[in-house]
Amino acid sequence: MADFVLVAGAWLGSWAWDEVVPPLRAAGHGTHPLTLSGLADRRGVAAGQQTHVQDIVDEVERGDLRNVVLVGHSYSGIPVGQAAERVGDRLRRVVFVDAEVPVDGGSFASGWWQGQEAFEAQLTDNGGHWPLGVADLDGQGLTDEHIARMVARCTPHPGATLTEPAVLTRPLGELPATYVKCLLDGPEPNPTVAKLLASDHWRLVTMATGHWPMFSAPADLARILLAEAS
Template sequence: MADFVLVAGAWLGSWAWDEVVPPLRAAGHGTHPLTLSGLAERREVPAGQQTHVRDVVDEIERRDLRDVVLVGHSYSGIPVGQAAERIGDRLTRVVFVDSEVPVDGGSFASGWWQGQAAFEAQLADNGGHWAPLGAADLDGQGLADGQIARLVEGSTPHPGGTLTEPAVLSRPLGELPATYVKCLLDGPEPNDTVASLLTSDHWRLVTMDTGHWPMFSQPAELARVLLAEVA
């Protein structure tokens, strides 16, 4: 049986996986949804990018988890990708759910579509945090009204240091056993960095016909996707 370590993206905590966890557990697997420092119930804990990497590694080592399927959604693909290479033979596979991926020396901010300076200005205008999305920002993502309300109401400001501190990789990310889950309502193709990684024999692509938050819009289908990784 595998141990799934589930890490949600910006603004979210372990609660985001509440509807994904039951089918994984029903199939006999360990499930460990994780709240990163500075978010949700841990929002008062200071955090930078490497804090989040340590959060993931420490959870796995503290619980002495083996056969780990490490799942990173959205922003959290960046710390999860770094943690995956640091847990050695504990890792079975890393699954990136419509996520960013770490680039050595790069950060979330450095890949921002409007440029790093524009993104850092957003953080400065919000006291050093990335402000959560509002309901209108979630249109077209396959979410029902109740799902939008739950996502918005549960979100907390995201600590800016985690978004501007650079990633640190010791070997090419393409060497990791990985699956990339592309959510098609958020764009039909992976970004160029992911597309390059998908040329590796160690990586494979799975698509879902939903938006960027499948743990809310299609939790049962996302659970089936994850279970297929250990079938």
């Protein structure tokens, strides 16, 4: 049996996995949905990029977890990818769900499609936080109920976690990893991920849904996670 550590992306907390956890538990696996510092019920806790990496490592070590499947969605792929190499032989696999991946010395902001300066201006305009962009939820397979829930429960994301650089000690392509591409958010992985998928240790899975499959297709996402843990 595996231990799933589930880490949702920007603005979200452990609550985002509520519909994914039951089928994983029903299959006999351990489930550990994690809220990162500064978000949801941990709002107000000071957090930088390395804080989030340590949150994940601490969850694994505190529970003495083994056969760990680290699941990182969206932004959280960056700290999950760093944590994966730090948990050593406890790791079974990493699953990146429509996620960013860490680049040594790079940050979420440095990879922003409009450029780092434009992204950091957003943070400055919002008191050092990144607010949920409701318009970004359109066309992602979400119902009105999904959107209302997200708007009600999402937390402005702490900016330092998005601007501090990632630290990798070995090539990410050496990790056993699966990348789940959600096709409504674009048909192809970004160039960084595409290069990693050339590794024999990585594989690609696609989902015909949007960027937040834990809401739009939780049963399908759970089936993929179960398959990747086998």
